[in-house]
Amino acid sequence: MHSLRLSITNNHLIMAGISILILLGFWQSISLFYPENLLPSPVTISRVILNLIFERDAAYHIYVSLYRIAVSFTWSMLSGILIGIVMGVNKVAEGLMRTWVVVGLTIPSLGWALLSLLWFGLGDHAAIIATTLTVTPFTIGNIWEGVKSVDRDLVEMAKVFKIQRFKIIYEIYIQSLLPFVFASSRMAFSLAWKILVIVEMFGLGNGVGYMLNYSYGNFRIDWLMGWLILFIFVMLFIEYLAFYPAARYLFRWRKEQIL
Amino acid sequence: MFEVELRDVVVSYDHRQSKQKIIDSVNMQIIKGEFVCIVGQSGCGKTTLLNVIAGLLKPEAGHILYRGQPSPDSVKIGYVFQFPRLLPWRTVRQNLQFVTKEVNSDKLTYVLEMVGLRGYEKYYPHQISGGMQARVSIARALIVDPDILLMDEPFSHLDQITAKKLREDVVKLWEKTKMTVIFVTHDLHEAVFLADRVYVLGGRPATIRHIENINIMRPREYDGDEVFKFYKRLSNMIYNIQS
Numbered sequence: 001m002h003s004l005r006l007s008i009t010n011n012h013l014i015m016a017g018i019s020i021l022i023l024l025g026f027w028q029s030i031s032l033f034y035p036e037n038l039l040p041s042p043v044t045i046s047r048v049i050l051n052l053i054f055e056r057d058a059a060y061h062i063y064v065s066l067y068r069i070a071v072s073f074t075w076s077m078l079s080g081i082l083i084g085i086v087m088g089v090n091k092v093a094e095g096l097m098r099t100w101v102v103v104g105l106t107i108p109s110l111g112w113a114l115l116s117l118l119w120f121g122l123g124d125h126a127a128i129i130a131t132t133l134t135v136t137p138f139t140i141g142n143i144w145e146g147v148k149s150v151d152r153d154l155v156e157m158a159k160v161f162k163i164q165r166f167k168i169i170y171e172i173y174i175q176s177l178l179p180f181v182f183a184s185s186r187m188a189f190s191l192a193w194k195i196l197v198i199v200e201m202f203g204l205g206n207g208v209g210y211m212l213n214y215s216y217g218n219f220r221i222d223w224l225m226g227w228l229i230l231f232i233f234v235m236l237f238i239e240y241l242a243f244y245p246a247a248r249y250l251f252r253w254r255k256e257q258i259l
Numbered sequence: 260m261f262e263v264e265l266r267d268v269v270v271s272y273d274h275r276q277s278k279q280k281i282i283d284s285v286n287m288q289i290i291k292g293e294f295v296c297i298v299g300q301s302g303c304g305k306t307t308l309l310n311v312i313a314g315l316l317k318p319e320a321g322h323i324l325y326r327g328q329p330s331p332d333s334v335k336i337g338y339v340f341q342f343p344r345l346l347p348w349r350t351v352r353q354n355l356q357f358v359t360k361e362v363n364s365d366k367l368t369y370v371l372e373m374v375g376l377r378g379y380e381k382y383y384p385h386q387i388s389g390g391m392q393a394r395v396s397i398a399r400a401l402i403v404d405p406d407i408l409l410m411d412e413p414f415s416h417l418d419q420i421t422a423k424k425l426r427e428d429v430v431k432l433w434e435k436t437k438m439t440v441i442f443v444t445h446d447l448h449e450a451v452f453l454a455d456r457v458y459v460l461g462g463r464p465a466t467i468r469h470i471e472n473i474n475i476m477r478p479r480e481y482d483g484d485e486v487f488k489f490y491k492r493l494s495n496m497i498y499n500i501q502s
Contacts, residue, residue: 157344160313160336161358161403171357175348253348253383 013240040222048226058227062234065200065207068124069192072131076188079132080139081181087140088147101144104137109195117203127199127207134195139184146180147173178250186243193235260327262291262334262439263312263407268321270307280464281307284321287458287467291406294433294440296450298497299460305443306341308460309411312441313338325407337400337438339410343392345384351395352380355402366402373432374398390421397429401436408433410442414449423481426452430477447497451490452481459497468500 024042031041040048052058087094087101109130116130150173158168200209208231215223270282281304289295299305310316312323314331325334345354355370356362371377374394384392393413400408410429414422430453433440444450450457451473459469471493475485 153340153342153344154346156315157338157340158357160315160338161399162332163358167357171346171349175346253350254385 037219037221040225044222045225045229048222049230052223052226052230058230061206061208061211062231065193065196065209065231066234068127068131068196068200068207069189072128072135072192072196073185073189075128075132076135076139076192077181077185079136080184080188081143083136084140084143085147085177087144094144097140101137101140104133105141107134109134109198113195113199113202117199122203122205127196127204130199131192131195135188135191138191139188142180142184142187143177146177149180150176182247182250189238189243190235193231261288261324262293262326263287263289263441264322264324264327265312266322266324268308268311268323269319270304270311270316271319278319280319282311282318283464283466285460285465285467289439289441291439292437294430294453294455295442296454296457297441297443297460298445298447298450298457299465300501301445303460303462304465305445305460306411308465309409309441309443312407313409334406335403337403337405337408339393339396339400339408339413341412341415343384343396345392345395345399347384350381350383351376351387354384354395355399358399359402370398370402373401373435375428388421390417390425393417393421393425397425397432401432405438407439407441410440412444412446415444415446422449426481429453430479434477447494448481448486448490451475451493452479452486457493459500461497461501469497 028042031039036044049058083097087097112130112133113126116126116133120126120129154172154176155168158172163171196207197209197212200207201213204210208227211227212224215221215227265285265287268282268285269280271278271280273279285308287295297305297308307316311318312331313336322329323331325331346357349357351371352367355367359366367380368377371380374397376391376394376398379387379391384395387395396413400410414425417425426449429440440453442450442453447457454473457471457473458467459471460466461468473489475489479486
């Protein structure tokens with residue numbers, strides 16, 4: 001009995017499933033007390049989601065948004081890793097850039113969204129640029145921390161054993177940085193989506209953000225919730241299909257698995 | 260010719276634009292195959308001295324000669340640190356491979372056998388005990404076939420029983436390989452058990468206060484009367500020198 005309970009609580013997927021079921025039950029019971037157009041029940045929402053998929057081109061809008069997220073994600077990761085490493089290694093670069101990282105962290109995503117739309121027009125470019133500019137300071141900060149956290153004792157050990165420079169870089173620096181790259185990529189990905197919907201809402205004619213705004217304009221709470229849930233599913237899917245297995249593989253040497 | 264020779268070695272650190280002397284005119288003459296211990300209080304400069312011998316730090320003045328040559332590259336040096344300093348993302352086997360250029364499977368197996376780690380090749384450092392991590396760190400030093408093995412209080416953070424076992428194993432390894440060992444410790448009892456000769460380091464800046472030859476037959480018994488008597492005499496003497 002005890003071991004059965006343990007094996008269930010240790011299984012991430014089963015636990016996630018149970019908590020979703022609890023939430024659905026809770027939601028269903030509350031929705032009984034409110035009118036359908038204010039708080040639609042889970043049953044209604046699932047019907048709406050099917051409708052969105054088959055009648056309202058959900059796949060197209062999700063594809064458009066995911067494409068923008070993927071491009072901004074790639075740019076912010078690349079520039080974050082590059083600038084973060086330079087800042088971590090070089091004191092002059094650190095001194096010059098540190099203020100700008102903090103400034104970047106404080107600029108609201110809405111500011112970048114509006115500026116980009118005015119500068120680059122109502123299109124993909126504006127969406128990608130605004131998202132990249134908002135996410136990058138976070139990835140820089142993360143990697144910068146990571147470079148500073150490299151264990152000097154390990155580097156010293158390698159020097160005593162006269163290890164070649166490229167081997168030290170690969171076996172010590174890159175390996176120590178990996179957890180930071182991973183953590184910031186996960187954060188960048190979810191952050192990019194939150195910012196992108198704002199840009200899409202203000203200035204674009206497609207994408208999930210646009211559809212959220214469209215639903216809002218038509219006072220359709222059921223559509224709004226449907227789009228949100230649909231996109232959450234897509235993000236969960238990516239998490240479990242890409243990030244989770246990658247983390248399990250990359251950090252198999254760790255005592256505790258990070259999730 | 261000496262395996263390692265230190266002539267009037269002075270070490271300083273830069274401390275707020277002024278130089279602070281850590282070690283002052285240290286002379287040591289170590290013969291090939293000797294087991295030498297350097298003892299002293301915590302923070303007196305023992306590790307610094309060992310790092311100078313390893314070639315990690317350049318002395319301010321004086322010379323270090325390895326078989327008469329000034330470059331530490333003329334001998335092979337293995338280093339066992341106070342903490343194991345293993346790559347946490349690499350297995351025991353990969354940690355050993357990290358320090359060797361050519362990987363010979365027989366050699367790996369032989370070294371792991373020597374330190375009693377056969378069968379743990381595929382374990383990650385966090386999966387084995389502190390004592391075993393210390394063994395990996397010793398194996399890593401041995402796999403480079405060192406002429407000189409430097410050890411920096413490698414057992415000070417281990418429990419007494421594990422430490423005692425490892426000390427005995429180190430003596431056996433040394434007798435088998437006949438390499439030169441320079442072992443730093445603050446534990447005088449340990450030093451008396453291990454060494455042919457003990458250098459006592461002390462003062463600020465640190466100098467060599469005393470040199471003692473440990474004339475006890477091997478094999479020695481860690482808790483034996485002979486080691487204990489020697490330890491007691493040396494301990495009293497050092498206490499008198501320091502105060």
